[in-house]
Amino acid sequence: MTCSDVERVLPELLDGASDGAFLPDFDAHVKSCPVCSDLVSDLKLIASEARQLAATEEPAPRVWVRIAAELRAEGLVFDSAISDSATREPESAPARPLLVPVPGSPRWRWTALWLAPVAAAVLAAGAYVISYKKVVPQVAQQAPTPQVTSPPPVIPAATPPSVPATAPQQVAKEPANPTGVNGAVPAVEAAAEPAPSAEDRQFLSVVSTLGPSTRATYENQLNAVNADIRETQAYVNRNPGDADARQHLMDAYQQKALLYQIALDRIQ
Amino acid sequence: MASFRKASVRQAGIQQTSMNNTAAVTLVLVTCLASAAFAESKKEYRFTVGPNAIISVDTQYGAISVKSGSGDQVIVTATLKSDSVEVDQQQSGSRIEIASHLLQGANEQTGRVDYEVLIPPDATLNLHSSIGPLSVEQLHGDLTLEGTDAVVNISNVENCHVVVRTMRGPITLAGVRNGHVEIATISGDIHLKSVTGPLVLASSGRGKIFYDGDFGAGGDYKFTTHTGDIEALAPADVSAEFRVHSVLGRVHTDFPLLPHHSRYSMKAGSSFVGTAGKAESAVVLRSFSGRIRLKQR
Numbered sequence: 001m002t003c004s005d006v007e008r009v010l011p012e013l014l015d016g017a018s019d020g021a022f023l024p025d026f027d028a029h030v031k032s033c034p035v036c037s038d039l040v041s042d043l044k045l046i047a048s049e050a051r052q053l054a055a056t057e058e059p060a061p062r063v064w065v066r067i068a069a070e071l072r073a074e075g076l077v078f079d080s081a082i083s084d085s086a087t088r089e090p091e092s093a094p095a096r097p098l099l100v101p102v103p104g105s106p107r108w109r110w111t112a113l114w115l116a117p118v119a120a121a122v123l124a125a126g127a128y129v130i131s132y133k134k135v136v137p138q139v140a141q142q143a144p145t146p147q148v149t150s151p152p153p154v155i156p157a158a159t160p161p162s163v164p165a166t167a168p169q170q171v172a173k174e175p176a177n178p179t180g181v182n183g184a185v186p187a188v189e190a191a192a193e194p195a196p197s198a199e200d201r202q203f204l205s206v207v208s209t210l211g212p213s214t215r216a217t218y219e220n221q222l223n224a225v226n227a228d229i230r231e232t233q234a235y236v237n238r239n240p241g242d243a244d245a246r247q248h249l250m251d252a253y254q255q256k257a258l259l260y261q262i263a264l265d266r267i268q
Numbered sequence: 269m270a271s272f273r274k275a276s277v278r279q280a281g282i283q284q285t286s287m288n289n290t291a292a293v294t295l296v297l298v299t300c301l302a303s304a305a306f307a308e309s310k311k312e313y314r315f316t317v318g319p320n321a322i323i324s325v326d327t328q329y330g331a332i333s334v335k336s337g338s339g340d341q342v343i344v345t346a347t348l349k350s351d352s353v354e355v356d357q358q359q360s361g362s363r364i365e366i367a368s369h370l371l372q373g374a375n376e377q378t379g380r381v382d383y384e385v386l387i388p389p390d391a392t393l394n395l396h397s398s399i400g401p402l403s404v405e406q407l408h409g410d411l412t413l414e415g416t417d418a419v420v421n422i423s424n425v426e427n428c429h430v431v432v433r434t435m436r437g438p439i440t441l442a443g444v445r446n447g448h449v450e451i452a453t454i455s456g457d458i459h460l461k462s463v464t465g466p467l468v469l470a471s472s473g474r475g476k477i478f479y480d481g482d483f484g485a486g487g488d489y490k491f492t493t494h495t496g497d498i499e500a501l502a503p504a505d506v507s508a509e510f511r512v513h514s515v516l517g518r519v520h521t522d523f524p525l526l527p528h529h530s531r532y533s534m535k536a537g538s539s540f541v542g543t544a545g546k547a548e549s550a551v552v553l554r555s556f557s558g559r560i561r562l563k564q565r
Contacts, residue, residue, distance in 0.1 A: 217416075217417075217435075217436075221435060221436070221454055221455065224454075224455065224473070224474060225454065225473060228473060228474075228494045228495065228556070231556075231557075232494075232556060235515065235516075235556075242515070244513055244515060244554065245515050245556070247554075248492075248494065248515060248554070248556040251471065251492055251494065251556075252473070252494060252556075254452075254471075255454055255471075255473040255494070258433065258435075258452055258454060259435065259454055261433075262414070262416055262433065262434075262435050262454075265396070265414065266328075266398055266416060
């Protein structure tokens with residue numbers, strides 16, 4: 001049994017939906033593979049915690065709608081994927097994924113359990129993943145298959161071998177849709193200054209409360225940091241093996257985080 | 269004719285004197301009116317604290333200057349530029365919080381409060397001012413200074429953590445011994461003179477970094493800029509391993525360094541790795557597109 005096999009059968013095993021025919025192989029692999037062992041431990045913990053949640057603590061429907069909209073806007077999922085998922089959903093189930101398991105729908109239980117954390121993670125990392133894999137597919141193919149997470153049903157892109165900690169800002173900065181549905185431009189071609197991301201617009205909106213000159217100051221700094229990020233990202237895309245350049249990319253994102261933090265401190 | 273000229277000159281002199289007097293009177297009046305309008309006032313607060321006190325001063329607009337005082341006393345002198353701002357002060361044991369409280373309609377001028385603070389030398393200090401300047405001298409407690417545009421000056425501190433964050437404000441540290449230093453600025457310049465310690469981190473996005481010192485003995489020094497230049501000035505007998513790399517810029521060294529193995533690929537003109545002396549300290553100078561110079565004093 002390989003890591004991929006473990007990822008495939010794990011939801012069924014944890015749901016108790018499997019007949020357990022492959023349990024010996026599964027156990028043997030998990031004992032010998034620290035990555036899968038960690039994965040199983042994590043998922044058991046998630047499942048345990050999730051069962052503690054009361055139905056009343058579920059996020060409101062608008063949360064799921066917004067997540068779906070965000071995924072769609074980022075080009076990470078397509079309408080067909082969402083609608084297909086919706087059509088597979090049992091009629092008796094609500095129109096949104098569930099955090100709390102519902103008897104009789106084991107597949108959906110795990111889909112939902114995975115969707116919540118994965119959606120958040122993918123929102124953060126997706127753009128980077130896609131642009132990274134698009135520009136340097138040969139590197140991605142040579143790298144080991146990711147073992148830490150399993151791809152959720154509605155997410156077409158796989159998790160990268162290693163996602164820099166700075167990826168969240170990347171989502172906002174560079175649209176990730178390789179098909180260009182949202183007018184996205186691949187990072188390597190992103191020489192022109194793109195429109196501000198949603199989070200940057202929100203950031204500027206907030207700092208506007210400090211006055212027009214302050215807003216202008218922060219906007220200038222934000223533009224400069226974003227320009228540095230674009231510049232470095234483009235270089236990294238051209239030179240994926242340059243570890244130091246990748247470190248500079250992370251540094252640039254940390255600069256952006258610092259800018260946000262300074263603004264936040266001032267507003268508070 | 270001559271007497272007429274003398275009279276004209278005398279008359280012109282009288283007129284000039286009169287104009288000067290008028291200007292002076294006007295200036296005094298304007299100053300008085302301005303002072304009255306801003307209603308500047310000075311207040312003093314005194315606190316008694318135990319060892320290792322924690323003192324925080326937070327002002328949106330204004331300077332904060334902190335120096336080492338005596339024993340167990342904290343003395344805060346606040347100069348308020350108008351009635352549009354108040355000073356909130358709170359003591360909980362040895363923790364003291366001082367903050368400017370802007371009232372309705374306060375702006376950068378009327379909301380300004382300048383602080384002069386004397387604290388026990390071992391106190392932990394947290395300062396925040398948007399426009400600064402921030403100044404700290406002769407302490408050995410941990411320091412955290414944050415400011416948006418604030419100029420930051422820290423001098424003669426030792427055996428402490430020093431954390432500084434600014435957006436644009438330039439940062440200068442001088443005479444920091446045995447410090448654990450972490451500096452981050454988005455576009456401000458960083459000047460470090462005689463700064464040594466087990467860890468010295470300096471990071472600027474667009475600013476420059478200058479270091480003048482001997483890199484101590486046994487410390488980690490990491491200076492990083494994105495587009496800014498880095499210039500390090502060290503004595504001939506420096507004892508350090510240097511790793512210097514600019515992705516798109518140029519690097520230069522005056523030192524006859526001994527080659528040293530590196531896991532990174534070295535490219536002539538844009539990177540070098542080498543040791544000087546016993547290589548007691550590790551020095552990493554990195555820039556994405558700036559120029560890096562390692563100069564011998």
